[in-house]
Amino acid sequence: MSGVGRFAGRGAIVTGGASGIGEAIAARLAREGARVSLWDRDAAALARVRTAISAAHGATLDVADADAVHRAAAETESALGRIDILIASAGITGPNTPLWEYPIEEWRRVFDVDVHGVFYCNRAVVPLMRKADYGRIVNIASIAGKEGNPNAAAYSAAKAAVIGLTKSLGKELARSGIRVNCVTPAAVETPIFAQMTDAQITFMKGKIPMGRFGLVEEIAALVCWLAGEECSFSTGAVFDISGGRATY
Numbered sequence: 329m330s331g332v333g334r335f336a337g338r339g340a341i342v343t344g345g346a347s348g349i350g351e352a353i354a355a356r357l358a359r360e361g362a363r364v365s366l367w368d369r370d371a372a373a374l375a376r377v378r379t380a381i382s383a384a385h386g387a388t389l390d391v392a393d394a395d396a397v398h399r400a401a402a403e404t405e406s407a408l409g410r411i412d413i414l415i416a417s418a419g420i421t422g423p424n425t426p427l428w429e430y431p432i433e434e435w436r437r438v439f440d441v442d443v444h445g446v447f448y449c450n451r452a453v454v455p456l457m458r459k460a461d462y463g464r465i466v467n468i469a470s471i472a473g474k475e476g477n478p479n480a481a482a483y484s485a486a487k488a489a490v491i492g493l494t495k496s497l498g499k500e501l502a503r504s505g506i507r508v509n510c511v512t513p514a515a516v517e518t519p520i521f522a523q524m525t526d527a528q529i530t531f532m533k534g535k536i537p538m539g540r541f542g543l544v545e546e547i548a549a550l551v552c553w554l555a556g557e558e559c560s561f562s563t564g565a566v567f568d569i570s571g572g573r574a575t576y
Contacts, residue, residue: 340365425479464556469510474512
């Protein structure tokens with residue numbers, strides 16, 4: 329990259345950066361000058377996207393592995409020189425089934441990735457950001473975390489936890505130069521749809537007053553504002569991008 333743009337000189341981590349929302353965010357950060365590190369568990373997709381967007385660094389890992397996250401954070405700081413931005417986008421939906429039939433191991437896996445993974449990543453980068461007293465953390469939650477989607481109790485509860493984590497960490501760091509916010513998209517058509525039933529997809533679209541799914545580019549636009557220096561007076565906040573679905 330040319331190093332020219334609002335993120336010039338900044339080092340950014342994007343988890344789940346090899347597909348969907350994470351890929352779109354990483355591409356925009358890179359276009360606007362950031363040195364980007366992609367974290368993803370899919371090594372083949374990671375290699376493809378690194379080449380496509382000229383990402384400076386990549387790490388193949390499962391964010392549910394706390395030790396792997398800690399190692400990757402140290403390696404990324406060494407490779408990029410600094411960590412200014414974390415976009416915690418990695419996530420899974422889990423099965424679509426009533427709570428009383430929900431497989432216990434699947435429930436645990438959703439929480440391991442969607443909650444514990446976000447915690448591990450936030451925990452690992454904050455000390456690195458505090459050294460420069462600057463940072464922007466954006467956690468990707470979901471409108472499901474505010475409303476609760478039927479037959480998606482684990483995903484809904486996990487995303488609600490991400491909202492709570494974001495609010496707590498934002499307050500803890502409010503007097504520093506680090507801002508912590510989250511976004512709550514409604515459904516966005518990405519490869520994660522492959523984990524859902526047709527009935528669940530139809531239900532989600534029917535809840536959106538605009539009558540369409542969001543675009544990854546629309547999510548990336550909001551996230552990149554939150555990741556920039558201009559986002560200076562918002563922290564511990566929740567930003568809806570839901571096509572009119574959000575009601576609070």
